[in-house]
Amino acid sequence: MLAVRTNVxxxxxxxxxxxxxxxxxxxxxxxxxDQLTVTLKSRSNATRRTNPSQDLERPPSPKSKDITxxxxxxxxxxxxxxxxxxxxxxHGCLVDNTVMTKRDMYYRHPDLFVKQSVxxxxxxxxxxxxxxxxxxxxxxxxxxxxxxxxxxxxxxxGALGILVPSISDDDILDLSCVCRVVxxxxxxxxxxxxxxxxxxxxxxxxxxxxAKGYPDIATRHFLRYITDRSPQIPFFAxxxxxxxxxxxxxxxxxxxxxxxxENVTAGGAPALNLPxxxxxxxxxxxxxxxxxxxxxxxxxxxxxxxxxxxxTPRDRKKARCxxxxxxxxxxxPEPAWRQSLQTMLMLNVKAEMQFFEQLPGGxxxxxEEELSVKEREK
Amino acid sequence: xxxxxxxxxxLDNAHPSDIYSIASTKTQLLSASGSSSILIHSTTxxxxxLVQTLAxxxxxxxxxLVTSKEGNRAASAGFEGALKIWSVGEDGMxxxxxxxxxxxxxxxxxxxxxxxxxxxxxSSSISGCTNVWSLNVAEGMPKIKDYETKxxxxxxxxxxxxxxxxxxxxxxxxxxxxxNDTGRLSHSVAGLVQPIRTVAFSPGSKLLAAAGDARxxxxxxxxxxxxxxxxxxxxxxxxxxxxSDTGEYLLSGSHDSKAKVWRVETRTCVATHSxxxxxxxxxxxxxxxxxRSEMFALAGGNNNISFYREAAG
Numbered sequence: 001m002l003a004v005r006t007n008v009x010x011x012x013x014x015x016x017x018x019x020x021x022x023x024x025x026x027x028x029x030x031x032x033x034d035q036l037t038v039t040l041k042s043r044s045n046a047t048r049r050t051n052p053s054q055d056l057e058r059p060p061s062p063k064s065k066d067i068t069x070x071x072x073x074x075x076x077x078x079x080x081x082x083x084x085x086x087x088x089x090x091h092g093c094l095v096d097n098t099v100m101t102k103r104d105m106y107y108r109h110p111d112l113f114v115k116q117s118v119x120x121x122x123x124x125x126x127x128x129x130x131x132x133x134x135x136x137x138x139x140x141x142x143x144x145x146x147x148x149x150x151x152x153x154x155x156x157x158g159a160l161g162i163l164v165p166s167i168s169d170d171d172i173l174d175l176s177c178v179c180r181v182v183x184x185x186x187x188x189x190x191x192x193x194x195x196x197x198x199x200x201x202x203x204x205x206x207x208x209x210x211a212k213g214y215p216d217i218a219t220r221h222f223l224r225y226i227t228d229r230s231p232q233i234p235f236f237a238x239x240x241x242x243x244x245x246x247x248x249x250x251x252x253x254x255x256x257x258x259x260x261x262e263n264v265t266a267g268g269a270p271a272l273n274l275p276x277x278x279x280x281x282x283x284x285x286x287x288x289x290x291x292x293x294x295x296x297x298x299x300x301x302x303x304x305x306x307x308x309x310x311x312t313p314r315d316r317k318k319a320r321c322x323x324x325x326x327x328x329x330x331x332x333p334e335p336a337w338r339q340s341l342q343t344m345l346m347l348n349v350k351a352e353m354q355f356f357e358q359l360p361g362g363x364x365x366x367x368e369e370e371l372s373v374k375e376r377e378k
Numbered sequence: 379x380x381x382x383x384x385x386x387x388x389l390d391n392a393h394p395s396d397i398y399s400i401a402s403t404k405t406q407l408l409s410a411s412g413s414s415s416i417l418i419h420s421t422t423x424x425x426x427x428l429v430q431t432l433a434x435x436x437x438x439x440x441x442x443l444v445t446s447k448e449g450n451r452a453a454s455a456g457f458e459g460a461l462k463i464w465s466v467g468e469d470g471m472x473x474x475x476x477x478x479x480x481x482x483x484x485x486x487x488x489x490x491x492x493x494x495x496x497x498x499x500x501s502s503s504i505s506g507c508t509n510v511w512s513l514n515v516a517e518g519m520p521k522i523k524d525y526e527t528k529x530x531x532x533x534x535x536x537x538x539x540x541x542x543x544x545x546x547x548x549x550x551x552x553x554x555x556x557x558n559d560t561g562r563l564s565h566s567v568a569g570l571v572q573p574i575r576t577v578a579f580s581p582g583s584k585l586l587a588a589a590g591d592a593r594x595x596x597x598x599x600x601x602x603x604x605x606x607x608x609x610x611x612x613x614x615x616x617x618x619x620x621x622s623d624t625g626e627y628l629l630s631g632s633h634d635s636k637a638k639v640w641r642v643e644t645r646t647c648v649a650t651h652s653x654x655x656x657x658x659x660x661x662x663x664x665x666x667x668x669x670r671s672e673m674f675a676l677a678g679g680n681n682n683i684s685f686y687r688e689a690a691g
Contacts, residue, residue, distance in 0.1 A: 285679075288614075288633060288657060310549065316504065320485070323438040323457055330394075330413050330437075339395045342412045342439050345457060346398060346659070347615075347633075348531060348549060348573075 011094055014137065017130050018091045025084065036069045038083050040122075041129045062128050078112075085109060086122045093138035097244065098214045098251075100139055145211040145219030146187065148194055148203070164209070164222045175230045180371070181207045181223065182280065185239040185248055189353055189363060196364035214248050220272040223252070227274060235274050236374065238367065241282035242311075242350035243318040246337050250327060253277040279336065280370055282353050284343045290359060307355030311348050319345050381639060381648040382689040386673070387426050389683040392417060397677035398441050400660045403449030404667055405470065407675055409683055410440035410454060416464075418472060419683070421664055421673075426685060430471055436460060444492045447539060449665075451475075451496030451513065459485025461501065463513055475515050489535045491544075498522075500544050502532025508546045508556065510537075525556045525563070533590070534576045538583040543600060545586050547574030553588045555600060565603030567596075578619040578628075585642075587628055589616035595630060595640070609640050611647045618661045622672060629674050631658030637676050654680035 021038060028036040041062035069080035089108060093100050106119045113119050123139050130137075145164035184190045190210035193199055199208075207226070211219040226233060237252060239245030255273050287308070311319070319341045322328055328338040344350055356366040395412035402408070406429065407419045416432040436456025445452045452464040452472065461478035478487070478499065487501040487509070499511045510523035527548065534547035543564065544556045551571040557564045572591035579586055579600070589595040593616060595609035614634025621628055627648075628640040637658050639649040656679025664673040664685075672688040 285656070288635075313504075320438070320457060320459070330439075335395060338439070339412055342398070342441070342457060343396065346441060348533070 015094045018087055022087055038067045040125045042125045083122055090137045101216055147209045164219045178207055178233055181235045183237045184210045187212045193364050198364045198368045215251055224272050235277045236280040237277055238280045240352050243315050243322055282351055284340055287351050307352040309350055311350055383649050383686040384689050386685045386687040391681050392683045393681050396679045398659045399443035400662050400675055400677045401443050401445040402662050402664050403445050404665045410443035412439040442490050444490050446492040446496030447494035451492055453490050453492055453499050455490050461487055478511055491535045491537045493537045493541055494539045500535050500537050502535040502546045504531050506530050506532055527554055536577045536579050538579040539581055540583040545577045547577040547588050549573045567598055567603055575617050576619045578621055580621050581625040587619050589619055591615045607645050617659055620662050622663045623666045629661045629663055631661030633657045637661045653678055656680045
């Protein structure tokens with residue numbers, strides 16, 4: 001997964017601001033201050049009540065409030081604890097560049113948060129305080145994944161992809177026409193494929209899913225539901241050739257350590273993982289093959305090949321950290337991931353799936369061809 | 379005039395994953411890969427048998443491996459950031475001398491080179507600096523030179539056989555030649571604006587070859603810094619360069635699985651070999667021994683090491 005380039009420094013900025021807030025608390029503790037304070041701005045009490053001096057076109061100004069510990073009441077102490085915990089959770093999401101729904105956040109500490117609306121309020125207050133959208137905190141409301149294909153669900157249906165439906169055990173999901181599920185990292189690619197001529201042929205047998213980066217629990221739950229009921233349907237992942245791409249794929253396949261508690265059922269089996277997930281691409285051999293077809297021109301090089309980029313220092317650090325994962329160990333279960341991370345480091349190169357748009361027929365034709373190759377391998 | 383090289387032997391699946399670096403001595407070939415171990419094969423036996431395994435040398439895999447020209451020393455660089463120094467005994471067995479401790483920026487080191495006598499190690503770095511260490515174990519292997527550049531990732535480094543120069547190649551296309559006696563930059567050449575992935579001094583230390591994503595091998599005069607030739611013909615990024623003992627031939631390996639032998643005097647390609655369909659990460663001449671024909675070894679993404687011998691006559 002590649003953040004839009006202009007957003008990378010922005011996320012760092014948000015992280016730094018949250019760390020400032022947390023550091024002020026830590027400094028207060030170290031200095032043995034009489035009182036610890038977090039200042040939040042909030043619009044949560046804003047109403048549409050008419051105010052003659054208010055410009056009706058502008059949203060109401062946020063009100064500033066201090067949340068202190070120890071406060072005057074038990075309620076204030078609780079509120080302070082909630083705020084600090086929300087800060088920690090949001091900070092964790094941003095640093096790992098994972099996305100958490102507010103619901104996920106609530107279920108981390110339901111006893112502390114008491115009800116969903118408490119989380120909702122303080123996440124929104126934090127966004128308001130920093131002057132950013134909630135999405136910039138890597139917090140979303142419920143499912144964010146999209147799905148399309150020839151399956152029937154007794155609740156709803158859609159055209160250019162619908163939000164991943166929540167599935168309960170009582171729902172009926174008709175998968176009789178489905179031959180494969182393809183998980184795509186990026187929404188843009190998801191939409192490109194839906195609009196391509198190949199999809200018109202493929203759509204009758206294929207389910208296409210995107211979680212728009214790191215998967216949310218609702219999307220993983222939906223996919224797990226499919227494989228539990230139809231284990232013969234193969235799953236393929238299409239992610240960028242970069243450390244985040246492999247990390248996204250590992251979340252689908254093995255789960256997220258940060259949300260590990262969500263994976264366990266009463267029987268102890270991992271409830272959301274897709275252990276049979278196949279890596280469709282992007283892999284280094286695919287890049288090598290495509291680069292060779294650009295043989296004719298000496299002017300072409302890394303900076304000219306669309307979708308091919310240098311690793312950032314963060315990428316290099318992440319790649320090295322991932323090489324330490326048990327999954328990527330020398331005798332671990334994912335030697336191809338280990339080899340790919342090493343190759344990225346060797347070349348200092350990463351590639352977006354858009355790299356294949358340059359080929360005849362574009363990315364959609366390439367996906368088609370790779371799926372055919374994969375299916376011939378079986 | 380073309381030359382013919384025959385495949386003499388192939389070590390199939392010598393390593394379990396991509397072989398990123400090979401290095402030769404008069405009697406052995408050392409190889410390193412995405413696995414944690416360094417393998418040593420005999421080059422004096424017809425089956426190139428495995429004679430030693432340095433197990434678990436670098437847990438996360440090894441990206442660079444070099445030997446000194448005299449063959450007494452080796453150095454390895456791992457993906458975890460460590461640089462290790464090795465010595466060979468009279469029995470042909472290698473043992474670890476220790477690790478380079480670069481307290482400032484662990485993990486910043488990238489490409490490495492050993493001096494001919496094995497007494498110095500040069501390293502390029504992700505931050506762009508080029509460092510040189512003394513490998514005197516009794517003195518704790520101290521750093522003796524720190525060449526600053528403009529901060530572009532140092533993808534390649536070389537030490538001249540006469541000890542006089544250090545060269546580095548960078549991601550922004552820069553090539554620097556440093557004078558080790560004065561401790562200063564001799565030349566900064568910027569003929570190409572694409573990553574330079576490999577640099578190599580000729581045996582007489584008069585020429586420097588540099589190559590990378592531009593798919594051209596540039597030859598520079600070390601004394602004047604002038605570019606004296608361009609060798610073209612590769613279809614992929616050039617990842618590896620090595621001069622033959624006499625300096626008559628240059629061997630190059632590329633990302634598109636091809637290796638080429640160039641005759642330096644005529645600036646022509648005299649042989650091309652395909653090493654499977656994966657990148658050739660490393661191409662090395664084997665030192666001339668006795669009456670043996672000119673030989674080189676190739677290693678890369680197909681996990682094999684192949685040895686080629688010049689056809690007689």
